[in-house]
Amino acid sequence: MNILLLGSGGREHALAWRIAQSPNCTQLFIAPGNPGMVSLGTCLPGLNPKDFPAIVEFIRKERIELLVVGPEEPLVLGLVDYVLEQEDLAELPIVGPDAAGARLEGSKDYSKAFMQRHGIPTAAYRSFRADEIEAARAFLRELNAPYVLKADGLAAGKGVIIAQTLEEAEQELGEMLSGRFGKASSCVVIEEYLHGIECSVFIATDGQDWRILPVAKDYKRIGEGETGLNTGGMGSVSPVLFADEAFMARVEEEVVRPTIAGLMVEGIDYRGFIFAGLMNVDGAPYVIEYNCRMGDPETQSVMLRIQSDFVELLLRIGNGALGDYELKIDPRTVTTVVLASEGYPRSYTTGQAITLPDLPEGAMIFHAGTKSEGGMLLTNGGRVLTATCYGDTLEEAMERSNHLAKSIRFQGKNFRRDIGRDLLELGQ
Incomplete structure (x- = not known):
């Protein structure tokens, strides 16, 4: 076809x-x-x-x-x-x-209210506009540090601020409501901070039935040890050690099932992928956010782990006929390391010449921000390439992805060398 x-x-x-x-x-x-x-x-x-x-x-x-x-x-x-x-x-x-279903991502305020309506576990929150700034400050004073502020609309994955002090939160709130993210932050969601460890769950649904794709974990901060500015994502790992059978049973019962049921109740014929960003809080799943599509760079890791016919899955989603589709998963670990331009996620230069190595077996280089000009491959974005590798163990996958990332050359290249290290330490 x-x-x-x-x-x-x-x-x-x-x-x-x-x-x-x-x-x-x-x-x-x-x-x-x-x-x-x-x-x-x-x-x-x-x-x-x-x-x-x-x-x-x-x-x-x-x-x-x-x-x-x-x-x-x-x-x-x-x-x-x-x-x-x-x-x-x-x-x-x-x-x-459709647009009604995509509101799960298009409006943080809508998605939080959706979770509340359908009993889906999530952090306590309130939403505020510019003319409600005093009420917003009062709500901040009711919470404990750190403070989570989210632009209501789309902000290219960078509309979430985690402020460590009340003073910082109030300053960030003022800047967001004053238009830092344009229309996206004309409404700001303030929510309690959840203490736990995150993972990404991807649901493929035809509007009634669903399949849960391989679970992944992404790394948003620019610096190693999850430090520095938020980015669109600096790496990912799949599978996730703590997302075991017991945890995923709770995810399906407490998050996936009521999400699909809620969409059906509200008359939304949702055919596609739902990303549920989850926080594991002492073994209980809480939804941080929804996306209406696959995540990046988690998709790079997830795609390597799908063994069954992916086009059949897509066609069944689109036709509303997921039915008895058998999703086959590769048991190996996959890690993805993002190579970014110097300066990202702030201003960065483009047009740097890229030299790619010969690709070893069990590895892929996925392009994110590149262009071809005059027969040369050049950088053309903040996140430029991803080095994605299989491994029989997490440690082996990490070692192979980092080695591949080191062998890719362009001026100003920046990447994190600790993607997966927290999970490695968790399993020790």
């Missing part, structure tokens, strides 16, 4: 890599794609995922039989609604929710 995948980052490169391996994939188109994907399908650098009429025109022209939406912004803006409103495309299988 002809498949159109929207997106251009490391997540989409990993999705494209897995899709291209399926015998069900005849032609893969990727819009806009990146240089790392050219061997997997046809990249369409001129096709913008937010240009809905152009997307529809391409679907018709190339007789696309499955649409897979990688990034969150087109989903939140209503791409799925737009496509399905076309009379001739009303039955097109699409992996990605």
Whole structure:
């Protein structure tokens, strides 16, 4: 079948890599794609995922039989609604929710209220706008440090602030409500800080049934030991040692089941992936946030662990027929290390020449922010590449990913060497 995948980052490169391996994939188109994907399908650098009429025109022209939406912004803006409103495309299988379902990510205030309505465990919270700043400060004084502040809308993974003191929290609150993240922070969610360890759970659902994909853990801070500024993600590991059978049984019963049931009750036909960022608090799962798509860089680790036909899974999601699909998981450990440009997540330079090594067996380099110019591969983003490797043990996977990351060369390269170390220490 002809498949159109929207997106251009490391997540989409990993999705494209897995899709291209399926015998069900005849032609893969990727819009806009990146240089790392050219061997997997046809990249369409001129096709913008937010240009809905152009997307529809391409679907018709190339007789696309499955649409897979990688990034969150087109989903939140209503791409799925737009496509399905076309009379001739009303039955097109699409992996990605409509705008109503995408609100789980598009509005932190909405998603927290959704959790409350459906009894899904999450941190206590309140939401505030600019004209409620005094009430917001009063609520901060009711909480204990540290303080969690979240921009309500999309902020490219950087709209969460964890302030260590009340004074810092009040300053951050003022800056957010004054437009630091534009419209995204016109409303700010303040919530209690949960003490525990995080993991990422990905739910593939056709609106009624679901499969839980391999669990991963990501690392958001720029510095080793989870220090420094928040980023879009500096690495990931799968599986996660503490997400054992007992914990995952609670996740399915207390988080996954009521989430899907809640969507159905509210009349939302959710077909796609749901990311549930969880905090393990003494063995109990609490939802930190939802995303309406796969995460990045967790997808890079998760895709290497899926052994069953991924296109069949996607098609069943889009057709509302997940049914008896058997998800087969590779038991090996996978670690992903992100290579970032110097200065990221603040201002950074691009256009640096990249030298890639020969790829060892059991390893992948996924492109996130690269471009091809004059026959050269150049940096073109904050997060540039990911080094993703299998290992029979966590220690072996970490060693191999770090070795691969070291062997990739570009000026100003920055990466964390401790991805997975906390889990290694936890297991000792």
